[in-house]
Amino acid sequence: MWRFGGLLVGIATFSLVAGNVFAGTAHAGTEEPVRCAVTSGRDLERAAPEQVGLNAERLQEALTFAGERNRLNVQVFRHNCLIGEGPTNDQTGNVAWNIWSATKSVVSVLAGIAWDQGKLDLQVPIDRYLPAGLGDAEHRSITVENLLTETSGMRVGVLTEGVTGVIPVDPNSAVQALGVSLDHPPGTVFTYSQRDVDLLSYVIELAVGEPLQQFAQRELFDPLGILRSDYYWARDRAGHTYGYAHLMIPPNDFAKIALLVSNNGQWGAQQIVSAAYLRKAREPSPANPCYGYLFWLGPGCIEIADFLPTDVYAMSGLALQDVFIIPSLDLTVVWTGAYGNVSRYGVGGVVQNAQELPYEFFRRLFDAFYDRPVADPGPYIEPPVRLDPRLFVDANILLAVFGIGPSAYPGCNVVACLNYPLAPPFADTAPGCVIVACLGPDPRTPGIR
Numbered sequence: 001m002w003r004f005g006g007l008l009v010g011i012a013t014f015s016l017v018a019g020n021v022f023a024g025t026a027h028a029g030t031e032e033p034v035r036c037a038v039t040s041g042r043d044l045e046r047a048a049p050e051q052v053g054l055n056a057e058r059l060q061e062a063l064t065f066a067g068e069r070n071r072l073n074v075q076v077f078r079h080n081c082l083i084g085e086g087p088t089n090d091q092t093g094n095v096a097w098n099i100w101s102a103t104k105s106v107v108s109v110l111a112g113i114a115w116d117q118g119k120l121d122l123q124v125p126i127d128r129y130l131p132a133g134l135g136d137a138e139h140r141s142i143t144v145e146n147l148l149t150e151t152s153g154m155r156v157g158v159l160t161e162g163v164t165g166v167i168p169v170d171p172n173s174a175v176q177a178l179g180v181s182l183d184h185p186p187g188t189v190f191t192y193s194q195r196d197v198d199l200l201s202y203v204i205e206l207a208v209g210e211p212l213q214q215f216a217q218r219e220l221f222d223p224l225g226i227l228r229s230d231y232y233w234a235r236d237r238a239g240h241t242y243g244y245a246h247l248m249i250p251p252n253d254f255a256k257i258a259l260l261v262s263n264n265g266q267w268g269a270q271q272i273v274s275a276a277y278l279r280k281a282r283e284p285s286p287a288n289p290c291y292g293y294l295f296w297l298g299p300g301c302i303e304i305a306d307f308l309p310t311d312v313y314a315m316s317g318l319a320l321q322d323v324f325i326i327p328s329l330d331l332t333v334v335w336t337g338a339y340g341n342v343s344r345y346g347v348g349g350v351v352q353n354a355q356e357l358p359y360e361f362f363r364r365l366f367d368a369f370y371d372r373p374v375a376d377p378g379p380y381i382e383p384p385v386r387l388d389p390r391l392f393v394d395a396n397i398l399l400a401v402f403g404i405g406p407s408a409y410p411g412c413n414v415v416a417c418l419n420y421p422l423a424p425p426f427a428d429t430a431p432g433c434v435i436v437a438c439l440g441p442d443p444r445t446p447g448i449r
Helices: 005-014 019-028 056-067 102-116 144-148 158-166 173-177 194-208 212-224 251-262 275-281 347-352 356-367 395-400
Strands: 071-078 081-085 247-249 313-317 321-326 331-337
Touching (some): 056 356, 102 247, 144 194, 247 251
């Protein structure tokens, strides 16, 4: 409706009953919406909400709501234009922040770049890339695509897989992955494994013939204008980059990665990652209709509100570090923070029902559209908690770090791991970086300065 701005201006002039509605729409302006160009500079292009079909006051109400719910940084883009920011963005936008499992989607993009360059075959077993003798035949039969779709069949314990990277004491996370037992044949069952993606990061390194972060800086971050000093990406004690989490990156840089993905890999005149790969990444795997290549897909999946358009997909990390992309609306929302969703079931409900906050935010955001994309679904109705603690904790995965139990890889523990030289714990940690963020006056502390 708002495209016909000139007609509505005339109608608004003669309308008294609906004057407020039409006046707002008329202010939206032109026959065609404004579209912004992406930029590798520090300041992304902006537009007034009315220029892209939204009411500024109602958009601000949505942003204020998010700010009151522990969203420390919120950025809303339409047609590549930054049209709205959270109330604390000035304080948080340049601070390197752990995006947790949204890191997985960044690894997916790097896999796509390696695939585009002919260096990584997605369909072959990882046997092609692993050093001879590393891992048994069953683990070596896992394909690259199995790792991308989280269908390796590995046993999972989300917390016990991740805690040794947080501390950090992992001697070699990829080798540790090869010791975790397979509960299912590769390719048959979705199991959300942290070790999967650490193993994938290592496979990409072997495929491209250089450290993952060196490849990422040249092929992904440099073209976007993300400096090496902006971020910290944790590595295990063997020097291999974690794939499952621990990319600490400023939200203002995280937004550039989101825009790259939402533009099908195009950045100005340069194709950073192919649209063909990103189409594959957005195809649900047979084992999980909600999951593609380390991206979450579709309404009702993970934190994605169930009333959003069917083409929505997301990057998602612990405590609601999210990118929501809706191609049919040319809309991208990027936010970081510390939970903020509410539940009548306490901690269990907060962990399970993470959709509550995005649901209520998008209700408000869609209210700001002059042409509301979907009807208001009404307030969020919280389902009962059905969490299975066994999905979060597996003692054998934790004990394996110390070389104990059935998940231990022979000859790999916190003291020594095969023939890899091990750095002391915390040796890789950048100054000022502690678990969730990088803060402090040290000039070596990552962040945008």
